[in-house]
Amino acid sequence: MDHPAVEVSGLHVSYGSTPVLVDVGLVLPAGAGICVTGENGIGKSTLLRCVSSLQQPDAGEIRIFGGEPGDTPEFWRAVVTTVEPPTWYPGLTAREHAELICRAHGQDPAGAGLDEAFERFGLAGHADAIPPSLSSGQKQRLTLILALIRPSSLLILDEPEQRLDPDGKAAVAAMLAEYLTTGGSLLMASHDDAFAAASGATVTTMDSL
Numbered sequence: 001m002d003h004p005a006v007e008v009s010g011l012h013v014s015y016g017s018t019p020v021l022v023d024v025g026l027v028l029p030a031g032a033g034i035c036v037t038g039e040n041g042i043g044k045s046t047l048l049r050c051v052s053s054l055q056q057p058d059a060g061e062i063r064i065f066g067g068e069p070g071d072t073p074e075f076w077r078a079v080v081t082t083v084e085p086p087t088w089y090p091g092l093t094a095r096e097h098a099e100l101i102c103r104a105h106g107q108d109p110a111g112a113g114l115d116e117a118f119e120r121f122g123l124a125g126h127a128d129a130i131p132p133s134l135s136s137g138q139k140q141r142l143t144l145i146l147a148l149i150r151p152s153s154l155l156i157l158d159e160p161e162q163r164l165d166p167d168g169k170a171a172v173a174a175m176l177a178e179y180l181t182t183g184g185s186l187l188m189a190s191h192d193d194a195f196a197a198a199s200g201a202t203v204t205t206m207d208s209l
């Protein structure tokens with residue numbers, strides 16, 4: 001039997017004496033998409049950080065494809081997260097970052113569709129730019145190209161539509177919908193229900209988890 005992509009139960013997180021997540025549970029079946037919504041500060045990023053193994057909860061259980069999330073190569077081969085902002089390598093262009101990610105995942109950059117990806121994300125004219133020189137929306141587009149260009153089984157995205165203009169949002173939503181139809185699983189947080197629907201994700205409010 002296939003394991004769910006994500007299973008969370010009894011999750012508790014407090015910052016100091018302030019509880020943020022109290023007995024939170026979530027099941028994301030493999031091949032499905034869930035978008036968590038909810039008011040600012042309700043704990044969406046905290047939940048995604050825990051699922052991404054970037055933060056230890058105070059209590060509760062998290063399983064990713066049946067296994068423990070953690071700093072193993074197997075986990076990071078399956079999971080891509082944009083919960084933490086990316087680190088840019090000094091002196092490498094946007095395109096060279098994408099080539100590096102391809103090579104790290106055993107892909108030949110020449111056959112990985114980089115030109116198409118930069119075109120689809122409206123960054124074709126900026127492929128030779130150094131990432132820190134890009135605008136905030138262009139950096140967000142590059143972050144998503146780097147997330148989507150490599151093979152993965154689970155995408156964990158924190159407000160991927162942030163800072164994108166309407167064309168950018170539509171392009172990203174279409175790529176996420178494609179990711180789901182090809183068997184990928186998607187867990188994201190967003191305040192944009194229309195974007196979530198266009199991405200093929202089911203919207204769940206944080207209150208109900």
Ligand SMILES: Nc1ncnc2c1ncn2[C@@H]1O[C@H](COP(=O)(O)OP(=O)(O)OP(=O)(O)O)[C@@H](O)[C@H]1O
Pocket residue numbers: 015020038039040041042043044045046047
């Ligand atoms: N490192 C931290 N130390 C202390 N408090 C924190 C920390 N990180 C988050 N918080 C608090 O925990 C609560 C939940 O934050 P979180 O970022 O998870 O919410 P969110 O739902 O993602 O918010 P938003 O919609 O604004 O992105 C907030 O009140 C926030 O101030």
